[in-house]
Amino acid sequence: MKSRRDELVDTALRLFYAQGFHATGIDKVLAEAGVAKMTLYKHFRSKDELILAALHRRDEQFRNWLMGEMERASADPRERLLAMFDALEEWFEGRAFKGMGFSGCVFINAAGEFADADHPAHRSSCEHKRLIVDYLAKLCADAGARDPHALAEQLALLKEGAIVTAQVRGIPDAAKTAKAMAQGIIDAALAA
Amino acid sequence: MKSRRDELVDTALRLFYAQGFHATGIDKVLAEAGVAKMTLYKHFRSKDELILAALHRRDEQFRNWLMGEMERASADPRERLLAMFDALEEWFEGRAFKGMGFSGCVFINAAGEFADADHPAHRSSCEHKRLIVDYLAKLCADAGARDPHALAEQLALLKEGAIVTAQVRGIPDAAKTAKAMAQGIIDAALAA
DNA sequence: GTATATACAGACAGGTCTGTCTATTATCAA
DNA sequence: TTGATAATAGACAGACCTGTCTGTATATAC
Secondary structure, eight states, X not given: OOOHHHHHHHHHHHHHHHHOSTTXXXXXXXXXXXXXXXXXXXXXXXXXXXXXXXXXXXXXHHHHHHHHHHHHHOSSHHHHHHHHHHHHHHHHTTOSSTTOOOOSOHHHHHHHHSXXXXXXXXXXXXXXXXXXXXXXXXXXXXXXXXXXXXHHHHHHHXXXXXXXXXXXXXXXXXXXXXXXXXXXXXXXXXOO | OOOHHHHHHHHHHHHHHHHOSXXXXXXXXXXXXXXXXXXXHHHOSSHHHHHHHHHHHHHHHHHHHHHHHHHHHOSSHHHHHHHHHHHHHHHHTTOSSTTOOOOSOHHHHHHHHSOSTTSHHHHHHHHHHHHHHHHHHHHHHHTTOSSHHHHHHHHHHHXXXXXXXXXXXXXXXXXXXXXXXXXXXXXXXXXX
């Protein structure tokens, strides 16, 4: 049984993701969640705090999903890295998160709406991306890369490029384009 | 001498870029531009129309700048392609457009705020990205790539990845990361 | 000088936004 | 049963938003 707070955060995330942060009013969240306004302000001090909670939930949700997909695909680190791009394609096609069609990356969107790098939402987005790079770097090290951090940065950059291409231009195949590049990059980084 | 209309579009672009579309009110644009409200509504039917005009101006401004930088760098197609990433780095460092510090790509931001792919602002963003890919494909063909369109898509994806990495994580060096990958990709695509 | 076009300042309507408040209802423990 | 907790509906204030309107000033063309 979901708590009222969970209901709010889930609904907020879904709407913020689909329609944007500024464009989504508190009242819309409340109506969709079937929750009274005072309940929201009992759990959160402001809309900003709700935004941060939604981003935090998305961070957990997304990384759990991504790492799960990668680890399910293979036990080999190199294969796991490549599996990231297969997972991305599932996401781009709208099959990854039920109730949430693909609308790009909510953290990229947040950084766009809250451009100031010091804004909590921007910092949260930055942190999310960093956690993913860290995870990739660990896999790169396991795979025996000469410079695991450099390779992880490259793969992360390919991931961001694929996300933007899929969203802005509506090309889910961008995942395949990125994967093809990733193969070359990884091979080059492993051939010591 | 800039017309009132130009003044409006320039100011709107600057504010929309720095603060977002929904977060920027008409009144702020008017105050900064020193223009009366009725003048705005004589030139544009709505805020949406002003947004589209600002995106259109940015499309011209940005592509002129980028192509200029690339063509200034070298006459060789391969070198020109690589020069794109040097130009990106200038941009990320805030040295490309005076009066406009780097806040990511306004078209990526627009696609985030106007998630519906049919929204005019989203379509405009898609079109901008397509025009750049077309330009890259022409250069790729000149460089003798086996599949110029495929290579152009790859390079464009690297560009988007670099932009997002620079903005969300605050790492202007992402341009260098992308350039290193681009070199490998191009070499592979030219070695028929 | 007069007509026309353009822009100005500023009030205004009608709507939406966040956040606060009150008064009521449901739930559950002792 | 009583008392505490949590959630409800809905009104409200104050700010901000877009877009319209009026009346005035400026400048150019004839």
